[in-house]
Each structure stands twice: as C-alpha cells, then as structure tokens.
Amino acid sequence: MCGIAGDVSLDGRADVALVATMTASLRHRGPDGEGMFQSDDGRVRFGFRRLAILDLAAGDQPVANEDGSVVSMLNGEIYNHADVRRDLVALGHRFHSDHADSEVIPHGYEAWGLGVLDRLRGMFAIALWDGRRERLVLARDRLGEKPLYLRGSGQDLTFASELGALRRPGDEIDPEALALYLTYQYIPAPRTILRGVTKLEPGEVAIFDATGLTRKRYWALAPAADRRTPDQVTELIGEAVSERCAADVPIGAFLSGGVDSSVVTAILRRTSGGAHTFSIGFPERRLDETPAAQRVAHALGTEHHVLRMDELEPAEVERAVASTGEPLADAAAIPTFLLSQEASRWVKVVLTGEGADELFGGYRRYRYQHRMRRLLGAPLPLRRLGAMGLRQAARFDRRIPARLGDLLDTPTPLHPREWRAVLPLRLRASLIPGLPSPAGDPVLAAAAAARGDDVANSLATDLATWVPEDLLVKVDRTTMANGLEARPPFLDHRLVEAVLALPTEERWRPERDKAILRDFALTMLPPETANRAKQTFTTPTDVWLRGPLHTSNQRATEALLDWGVDAPALSELQRHSLGGGRDGGQWAWVMYVLGRWLIANQALIDHRAAV
Numbered sequence: 001m002c003g004i005a006g007d008v009s010l011d012g013r014a015d016v017a018l019v020a021t022m023t024a025s026l027r028h029r030g031p032d033g034e035g036m037f038q039s040d041d042g043r044v045r046f047g048f049r050r051l052a053i054l055d056l057a058a059g060d061q062p063v064a065n066e067d068g069s070v071v072s073m074l075n076g077e078i079y080n081h082a083d084v085r086r087d088l089v090a091l092g093h094r095f096h097s098d099h100a101d102s103e104v105i106p107h108g109y110e111a112w113g114l115g116v117l118d119r120l121r122g123m124f125a126i127a128l129w130d131g132r133r134e135r136l137v138l139a140r141d142r143l144g145e146k147p148l149y150l151r152g153s154g155q156d157l158t159f160a161s162e163l164g165a166l167r168r169p170g171d172e173i174d175p176e177a178l179a180l181y182l183t184y185q186y187i188p189a190p191r192t193i194l195r196g197v198t199k200l201e202p203g204e205v206a207i208f209d210a211t212g213l214t215r216k217r218y219w220a221l222a223p224a225a226d227r228r229t230p231d232q233v234t235e236l237i238g239e240a241v242s243e244r245c246a247a248d249v250p251i252g253a254f255l256s257g258g259v260d261s262s263v264v265t266a267i268l269r270r271t272s273g274g275a276h277t278f279s280i281g282f283p284e285r286r287l288d289e290t291p292a293a294q295r296v297a298h299a300l301g302t303e304h305h306v307l308r309m310d311e312l313e314p315a316e317v318e319r320a321v322a323s324t325g326e327p328l329a330d331a332a333a334i335p336t337f338l339l340s341q342e343a344s345r346w347v348k349v350v351l352t353g354e355g356a357d358e359l360f361g362g363y364r365r366y367r368y369q370h371r372m373r374r375l376l377g378a379p380l381p382l383r384r385l386g387a388m389g390l391r392q393a394a395r396f397d398r399r400i401p402a403r404l405g406d407l408l409d410t411p412t413p414l415h416p417r418e419w420r421a422v423l424p425l426r427l428r429a430s431l432i433p434g435l436p437s438p439a440g441d442p443v444l445a446a447a448a449a450a451r452g453d454d455v456a457n458s459l460a461t462d463l464a465t466w467v468p469e470d471l472l473v474k475v476d477r478t479t480m481a482n483g484l485e486a487r488p489p490f491l492d493h494r495l496v497e498a499v500l501a502l503p504t505e506e507r508w509r510p511e512r513d514k515a516i517l518r519d520f521a522l523t524m525l526p527p528e529t530a531n532r533a534k535q536t537f538t539t540p541t542d543v544w545l546r547g548p549l550h551t552s553n554q555r556a557t558e559a560l561l562d563w564g565v566d567a568p569a570l571s572e573l574q575r576h577s578l579g580g581g582r583d584g585g586q587w588a589w590v591m592y593v594l595g596r597w598l599i600a601n602q603a604l605i606d607h608r609a610a611v
Helices: 016-024 081-090 101-119 175-184 230-243 259-272 290-300 314-323 333-343 356-360 364-375 380-396 403-408 425-431 442-449 454-480 493-500 515-521 541-546 550-563 567-578 586-600 602-610
Strands: 002-009 033-038 044-050 070-078 122-130 135-140 149-153 156-160 197-199 204-209 212-217 251-254 276-281 303-308 349-351 485-487
Touching: 002 016, 002 070, 002 122, 016 033, 016 044, 016 156, 044 070, 044 122, 070 101, 081 101, 101 122, 101 135, 175 425, 175 442, 175 454, 175 586, 230 259, 230 493, 230 515, 251 259, 251 333, 259 290, 259 349, 259 356, 259 515, 276 290, 276 333, 290 303, 303 333, 314 333, 314 454, 314 550, 314 586, 333 454, 356 454, 356 493, 356 515, 364 454, 425 567, 442 454, 454 485, 541 550, 541 567, 541 586, 550 567, 550 586, 550 602, 567 586, 586 602
Parallel strands: 251 276, 251 349, 276 303, 349 485
Antiparallel strands: 002 044, 002 156, 033 044, 070 122, 122 135, 135 204, 149 156, 149 197, 204 212
16 A cells, blocks of 8 residues: 555646655655656656555566556555456566566556456556556546545646645635535545545546546446345455455454454454454443453454553644544544554554445444334324434434434425435534535435435445545545555455345344344354444544543634634534533534644635635
C-alpha cells in the first residue's frame, strides 16, 4: 500500500515542483521509499511513496512494460497477481521482479487494455500513462477500498491519494458537499468538500486525453449471475481471508471479539501459523469489548495486544480527525487511529472485519427499519405512541437510533433522505441559512437503484455509499497515517456478488442476524463467540466534548462562527446534544469535526470572511 500523485499537462509541461510537494505530503502512506517518473516530452510526472509489503527488494514503483510505453503506479494490493502473471508470461511478457504485484498492471494493460481491470482481484487505486495513445488512465477498486482524488481544467489534470495533496490557495468549500456532510456525516463520491476537486467512485475508471476527461463504470454492485449456496459463500470467506494473508512482512488483525473479526482471526491463524491481534478498551464497561477479544485470542493462541483509552489526549484526537483529509464525523476514527498507532509497532498489515455487517445485516438499524416500515402504515395516533416509546428507550440505550421516533411522529411522509440523515433538516437549515440542497444526492441515487425488499435495499445502499465513503475512509486514512496497511476480506468482490445473489431470508433474519457467518464460526470458534450478540461500536462523544476535549471544542466552535455558522443555532445544538440529548453527542460531534477541519484549513475561513 502506498501513496500516489501526478500531474499531466497535455499542451505543456507537468509541474515537477508541484508533484514533488504532493508526493512529500503523502510520506506517511509510504515511509519506505520514493519513486518518480517523467515522460520524455515532460508532459507527464508521477510521484510515488512506498510502504513495502511484497517483494521488498524489487517492488519499487513506478513500473513499466518492456519498452516503457506503459508506466503505472499502484496504491493497494493485487491478491491474484501470481495468476495474472502466469497468464502474461504465457503470452510472452517478461518481468523484472520476482513477485511484485504492481508489475502485472502495465503488462496486463498492454495485453488486454482496460480489460485488465476485470482480471484483478484486490484493493487498488491505479494511475497509468499510455504513451502510445497519449492518455492517462485512473481506476479505483470495485468496493472503494483505496481512494483517488483528482482536479483538472482544460488540458491539465492532477491526482493524488489524499485530498490534502490537492489543496491550493484560493480553494473554496463546495456548499452542496457541505450539505451532504451535514446530512450523512460523510461526503459521498464523486463530491469532495472542495469545489473543483472530485474523487473516483468505486468501480470507476477515468480516461484523460486530448478529448478531455471521460469517466465510466467498469463494475457495478450487482448479484452474481449464478446463485451460490450458503456453503459456497463460506468457502469464499475462507478464500478471501487466506488471499489477504500474503505478505513479506508481519501481519495481524484487529480483534473486537465479535463474530466478524473472530472469524477473520481464526482463518488468519490457520493460514499463517501465528498472528498478532489488537483490541482497544474503554473505561466505560458497557463499551468495553476487550474481555471478549481476550477470550478469542486465548482460544486461538494469538499474540494479543490491548490498548486502553482510559485517558484521552486532545492532541491525539485532533491528529486523528485531521488524518481523514476532509470532514468525517465517524467518531470510531479516534480509537481506530490510536489502535493503528499501537499495531504499527508490531506489524505492517492488519486484517479487519469491515463489510460483514452490511453484507449479512449485522446492525440493529436493519431490524428497526424492518419494523418501522410496518408501523408507518398505522394511524397517526398509534405512530405517535410508538414514537414516544422509541424516544424513551433511546434515552437509556444508545443502540436505538433516536431519530426513529421522529420518523414515526410526522403527519406526512418524510423525504427519503431523512431516513438516513444524522442532523435533522430543521437543524441543517438553521445552522447555515441558505445552504442549498444537493443537486444530485449519491445516497438517494444508490437507494433508488437498489433492488429487493426493504432490508435488501438498505444493505445494498450501505455497501454502495456508507461503506466506501465512511467506513473505508476511516480505516484507510487512520491506518495509513501510521504506516499500516488494512485489508478487509469481507469486501472481496466475488464474495459480495455471491451474497447479493442470496435471498434476503438466507442473508438476514430478524431473530438471528448474520446466520451464515455464525454457522461458519461454529466450525472454528467457541459457541459463545459464534453466537455473541452484536455490540455496536459506540464512542462517548458527549463525554469527550464536555470533558477532555472541552477546550478543543471551544476552538472548533470559534472557527465555525468565524466561517459563518449561525451562533444561536449552533449554541442550541450544542446545549441539546451535550446536555443529555437523545443523539448522545452525535450532533455536536458533526460540528466539532467540521470546526477542526476549518482550523486546519484556515485560508478557507479567511476567504469566506473576505466574501
């Protein structure tokens, strides 16, 4: 895994100094080495930072085919590179390295063109210069595990692995992207918080040549053509984990003690023989999963490491928030960042459980949505009684989404956006008066495209939006900020396609979530682990903001007010959210993260004030 950056100027010369600066800003993603490429005519400049995982001696990048007409860079891992290499050798291709996965890309492109993307299994962001056709090719993996940002105008285009590398003096906040952030707590692709900068969508390829920039999907989230049995699905889980154990450096796993990470760890232990595992503990017993993780680690015989979050350091939190590059109000980024720091002392690669809940319906919200759809057909007085009960329950159990009561207690049908909104519409409108509604909402578009019943629709929508633009942003940025590669096996595209082809009742049942995964876990784990109820990863953001982050939050508030957020509306939101409100501090956290991002991008505050 690495960091990539570049500049292509079709009618002039690439900016060498700019690429050097962008590449240097990505050093945390690749602390083990640097590589550069410049085309003979000077129009193309690539920069690369390496985190050495495979073929430590000969895996440097950029890489090229035999005659140098195709040059490419890879951020990520190609898990089936050995199979692709064999096919290319049979076609007469010669390789420089012994088993570097990145080298199959330029040779594969020479042999199959863009069809090489269909042959790759892995997580990747790819940049490739085709010298013969004079075009730049950029591609992102199918589920969006690896990021790629781009900005361009006319005959010039720059790209990078992180948004920060593309910031320029005079940049402005995109108001529609800001509206999406306040709605969902993240910014779905292709928008970014900066006007004029976009990100590739999962499964998308972009081609930049003399005709301009063309973007298209090479893969879409859809069921496999042939229906698989549950046993075949579990075989794919085993294959996906085993493939992700390949590395020439130490490998471990994030272990919460839940069924997802425990299954991954069990297969890792079986495949690799030994493994480091890592878990994080909270002082609040209701949030602390370390006892369960330690039991699994003991049963599997891993070398287990526990990090305690007994004291929260504001500077570490601010670093974690800044690591995501653009506003992301997923508070789980904080413990993930801290755990990545600890894990990087022992290993260079960790396997994680991201994606299992969205594949197999692990979140309680799927159950609540299932029941809510039935309640919405009831008369308004009955719905209001149900809303009162939900609100009361949410005060004592944070696992219950507080907004469900609001969804029931309305005389008219809510806009579909409000089903997923973090901040209610009235708050969004009052905080930033005049903030436009997004002209195109990728989350609603994904929901409209999803097929099946309510639960299947929600699962598919989350896989298309929440997973790549929240969960995977959190995991990629917080691990890479610490020189650590994260690999989530449940997001293997073959596994995803196979699970999507299953009937909903085989994927998800209200009385027993993740039944396929739990049955599989019983073949390798103790029953108490396989059948352990899902413990939602809840962070005490209200406690943090009232306590150790109080001063940091005050500064964030000042930045928000300087930028133009409505003072009375912000004060009321914070009073409610941090004073025992049923959102548990989530609303205040959304604004805290935005404020900290504004502090890190002071020029944007100054620019808004000047306008």
